Amino acid sequence: MAELPCQENLLLDYLRRLESQKEGRKAVRIMLSGLRPFNRRKQHIRAAVSSFEPLVEDLRGQLFSLKSLDLMFIFKTSALPQVETVVQKIRFLFSDDPLLENEAGSDKKFVVWFDVAEQFEEILHTVQDLVEAKTRQVSEATEHRMDTRAMLKARQEKGEPLTPAVLARVEQALISADLSNLVRRQFICAFDQKMRPEPFFSELFISISDLRETVVPGVSLTANRWLFQHFTETLDRRMLAMLSKTDRITISGDISFNLNVNTLLSNEFLTFDDNITASRRGSMIVELQQVDIFADLGAFIFAREFMQDKGYRICLDGLNHQTLEIVDRERLGVDLMKIIWSPELVDRGSEMHNKIRHLIHKAGENRVVLCRVDNREAIDFGRSVGITLYQGRHVENLIAEDNRRKDLFKIKRRIERSSEGKKKRKKPLE
Amino acid sequence: MTKPTVIPGQGSQEGEEDLLLKHMHQVAESRGGRYAVHLHLSKLKASNRTPHFLRIAARSFENLESSHDAALFRMTNQDLVLSCRDVPIDEIDEVLFKVRTLFSDDPMTAAQEGSLDDRFTTWYDLAQEEDLANFKKAIANLQVQAEHIKDERERAKKAVEAARGMAGKPLTPKNLVGINQILQSTRISDLVRQQAAVRILPPDHGEILFREYFVSMADLQKRVAPNVNLFSSNWLFQYLTETVDKRMLVIVGRLDFSRAKGPISLNLNISTVLSQEFQNFHHVVGEYTDKVVVEIQLNDIFADVANFHYAREILQSCGYRVLIDGLTPLSLQFFDPGVLMADYVKITWGPEYAGDVPPKRLAEMHETITSAGKDAVVLTRVDSETAIKWGLKLGIQRFQGYFVDKLVERMVEKGIV
Numbered sequence: 026m027a028e029l030p031c032q033e034n035l036l037l038d039y040l041r042r043l044e045s046q047k048e049g050r051k052a053v054r055i056m057l058s059g060l061r062p063f064n065r066r067k068q069h070i071r072a073a074v075s076s077f078e079p080l081v082e083d084l085r086g087q088l089f090s091l092k093s094l095d096l097m098f099i100f101k102t103s104a105l106p107q108v109e110t111v112v113q114k115i116r117f118l119f120s121d122d123p124l125l126e127n128e129a130g131s132d133k134k135f136v137v138w139f140d141v142a143e144q145f146e147e148i149l150h151t152v153q154d155l156v157e158a159k160t161r162q163v164s165e166a167t168e169h170r171m172d173t174r175a176m177l178k179a180r181q182e183k184g185e186p187l188t189p190a191v192l193a194r195v196e197q198a199l200i201s202a203d204l205s206n207l208v209r210r211q212f213i214c215a216f217d218q219k220m221r222p223e224p225f226f227s228e229l230f231i232s233i234s235d236l237r238e239t240v241v242p243g244v245s246l247t248a249n250r251w252l253f254q255h256f257t258e259t260l261d262r263r264m265l266a267m268l269s270k271t272d273r274i275t276i277s278g279d280i281s282f283n284l285n286v287n288t289l290l291s292n293e294f295l296t297f298d299d300n301i302t303a304s305r306r307g308s309m310i311v312e313l314q315q316v317d318i319f320a321d322l323g324a325f326i327f328a329r330e331f332m333q334d335k336g337y338r339i340c341l342d343g344l345n346h347q348t349l350e351i352v353d354r355e356r357l358g359v360d361l362m363k364i365i366w367s368p369e370l371v372d373r374g375s376e377m378h379n380k381i382r383h384l385i386h387k388a389g390e391n392r393v394v395l396c397r398v399d400n401r402e403a404i405d406f407g408r409s410v411g412i413t414l415y416q417g418r419h420v421e422n423l424i425a426e427d428n429r430r431k432d433l434f435k436i437k438r439r440i441e442r443s444s445e446g447k448k449k450r451k452k453p454l455e
Numbered sequence: 456m457t458k459p460t461v462i463p464g465q466g467s468q469e470g471e472e473d474l475l476l477k478h479m480h481q482v483a484e485s486r487g488g489r490y491a492v493h494l495h496l497s498k499l500k501a502s503n504r505t506p507h508f509l510r511i512a513a514r515s516f517e518n519l520e521s522s523h524d525a526a527l528f529r530m531t532n533q534d535l536v537l538s539c540r541d542v543p544i545d546e547i548d549e550v551l552f553k554v555r556t557l558f559s560d561d562p563m564t565a566a567q568e569g570s571l572d573d574r575f576t577t578w579y580d581l582a583q584e585e586d587l588a589n590f591k592k593a594i595a596n597l598q599v600q601a602e603h604i605k606d607e608r609e610r611a612k613k614a615v616e617a618a619r620g621m622a623g624k625p626l627t628p629k630n631l632v633g634i635n636q637i638l639q640s641t642r643i644s645d646l647v648r649q650q651a652a653v654r655i656l657p658p659d660h661g662e663i664l665f666r667e668y669f670v671s672m673a674d675l676q677k678r679v680a681p682n683v684n685l686f687s688s689n690w691l692f693q694y695l696t697e698t699v700d701k702r703m704l705v706i707v708g709r710l711d712f713s714r715a716k717g718p719i720s721l722n723l724n725i726s727t728v729l730s731q732e733f734q735n736f737h738h739v740v741g742e743y744t745d746k747v748v749v750e751i752q753l754n755d756i757f758a759d760v761a762n763f764h765y766a767r768e769i770l771q772s773c774g775y776r777v778l779i780d781g782l783t784p785l786s787l788q789f790f791d792p793g794v795l796m797a798d799y800v801k802i803t804w805g806p807e808y809a810g811d812v813p814p815k816r817l818a819e820m821h822e823t824i825t826s827a828g829k830d831a832v833v834l835t836r837v838d839s840e841t842a843i844k845w846g847l848k849l850g851i852q853r854f855q856g857y858f859v860d861k862l863v864e865r866m867v868e869k870g871i872v
Contacts, residue, residue, distance in 0.1 A: 062796050062831075123826055189631040193631075250726070251693040254693075255628070295510075321689070323785060326559060327511075327557055334556070351794050352790050357789060
């Protein structure tokens with residue numbers, strides 16, 4: 026399907042044509058996207074756009090109205106006084122918005138001016154980014170939308186969605202099932218300069234995909250958020266049962282595992298807690314999901330105080346580039362945090378990177394884990410923002426590699442020693 | 456120190472109040488070094504008085520009881536009374552501090568331990584005659600309360616049995632199957648209620664912001680599952696709301712939007728917004744999308760923030776307005792709703808916030824509300840004038856709730872809406 030030229034593409038095209046005659050031109054970007062939603066209604070945008078109309082009609086400049094709602098106006102330097110008047114008018118229109126009220130002390134600006142000749146590259150990059158962002162949005166759109174086509178596709182790829190009837194069957198089956206062979210372990214590691222892993226603690230979890238294959242092949246357990254969330258409470262109880270019988274799984278070092286807040290307040294957990302020694306509590310980290318925390322903040326706060334007082338540590342699991350922007354983690358009072366790796370973290374630019382740096386600075390050393398690390402890029406990114414702890418497939422590979430290296434080293438030492446021994450043994454014969 | 460084990464409030468003939476009195480009698484001869492601490496847990500807000508919270512709070516004293524001459528009594532009204540002899544105050548303080556932190560989000564624990572404002576504990580030096588007399592009065596008071604509560608419980612139990620109300624079997628995946636099926640086919644249009652959100656303009660004026668359409672869940676339960684407590688599992692209940700959403704879209708879709716005077720609002724799951732059913736609804740609404748406000752629950756947003764932003768952008772670009780529901784003054788301390796870029800934010804009022812909130816917290820809330828845009832904030836479940844005053848103090852002008860319904864009625868009568 027042929028794509029209609031959007032304003033972003035037109036702007037890019039216009040800039041390229043301008044390259045040979047960029048002298049004597051300026052540009053201004055009005056960041057309407059930064060305004061609060063109540064200031065971004067259609068009539069507001071229309072009002073802002075129409076303020077530029079006289080200038081456009083006089084051929085003093087070109088206006089581009091972008092998908093993000095931002096406006097970009099490129100004009101001849103001679104029109105600067107008139108443009109300034111227009112911008113002033115628009116400012117006045119939105120003077121009650123926090124963006125404008127706080128503009129003085131912030132890097133978030135409502136209006137950004139450019140000199141086309143001097144800042145041509147900068148403008149070009151900005152526009153290229155906008156075009157890319159738009160393409161990405163389109164592809165994301167097809168991912169989210171659950172129309173019939175999307176549902177069929179999901180069914181083919183992920184299996185039948187979970188229904189209450191299937192969930193009832195699965196939960197029944199789990200009451201008596203031994204899940205210890207489905208328990209997986211992943212290490213959370215730091216790395217030294219030579220990229221050698223140093224384990225910090227390990228996470229125990231029940232592999233959902235393996236569980237699915239064993240209990241309900243062909244059903245997608247995660248297809249319905251709420252049913253899955255309920256299902257995890259059943260898994261919690263199985264996990265606690267397994268952890269009580271440590272002979273089933275050999276555990277060394279500090280361990281972490283996922284639980285629901287509800288589970289922490291249940292009789293099952295109190296019994297579990299009664300049966301473990303105080304010193305073991307100190308080696309256990311309970312991971313909580315943020316959906317669970319925000320479902321009942323009061324219960325979370327209560328559970329957190331209770332757990333931390335007992336000596337357990339609490340880890341907030343599942344932060345991503347979007348939730349990092351929202352949650353005030355300091356106030357949540359958790360000991361550890363896990364950020365899910367995604368290339369988006371890199372793409373979000375310096376603002377996001379500073380946010381993570383700030384978070385790590387506040388949280389202290391070895392408090393933030395980058396998880397689902399599946400390639401080297403993730404670790405490189407993590408290092409660039411000060412993350413010291415990592416978890417994921419790539420980390421497991423590095424551990425395996427390191428173990429092989431150590432084994433080889435041992436074998437080498439043994440060979441050396443045995444050949445030394447042979448030499449020594451030979452000596453008296455001489 | 457031993458004392459008979461009794462599970463409070465579970466039909467023991469002798470209440471803990473009586474046991475406490477008996478205990479006092481036993482120790483009457485040797486009161487030197489004996490003192491009592493009364494923890495007023497009954498004054499905590501309701502959400503902090505759930506059985507598992509109280510059980511955990513009581514457990515905090517176990518070590519003290521086993522290592523010292525100390526006994527804990529669990530009163531029928533949920534208060535705790537600790538009686539002890541020669542136990543170092545520091546050790547008691549340590550446990551009390553733990554219990555206080557358990558309830559750190561509660562206004563009751565806001566004041567410093569031992570300060571004039573502290574309403575969380577009362578101490579009695581039982582070696583002193585005056586304190587002893589006061590303590591006995593306190594116990595007598597607790598006994599009266601216990602009687603009252605027992606009567607109340609009895610009555611409530613009967614009422615529940617009669618009405619087959621909210622109590623009942625817990626919701627499980629198994630009974631969910633049937634309930635969900637019934638829900639899909641039962642008539643529910645007669646259970647749909649309306650409640651206006653109003654902007655209050657001084658001195659005595661108001662304008663209607665929107666009318667929320669919702670299904671009364673208590674009535675719905677009676678109809679589809681009289682023996683099951685639909686609220687016993689948060690997650691399974693959420694699942695049911697997905698079905699309710701779809702029914703509501705059809706019912707609300709029958710409205711004539713071209714002639715509707717003001718906007719309406721309805722609660723939807725994000726998954727519903729992205730469903731075929733919503734597309735059908737959108738078709739019906741046509742060009743009047745500005746007359747529809749979509750309310751989305753906070754926990755739905757936290758389940759998948761990316762999905763929320765995606766749905767929000769679709770809705771807003773089509774002209775719908777988006778409201779975030781399910782915030783409380785408590786949740787405002789943990790994140791700034793302004794970042795979510797919704798048009799409205801609904802904060803649920805509770806009487807527990809009427810008390811003395813520390814000025815610092817109040818200032819922070821004020822800041823959060825300003826940042827969210829005070830014109831965007833709606834205070835809901837407003838059941839009293841106190842709530843409105845509380846809101847106005849924070850710069851909130853938009854309200855919803857039973858108390859507001861009465862105001863609206865009056866305004867309609869006077870013709871000033």
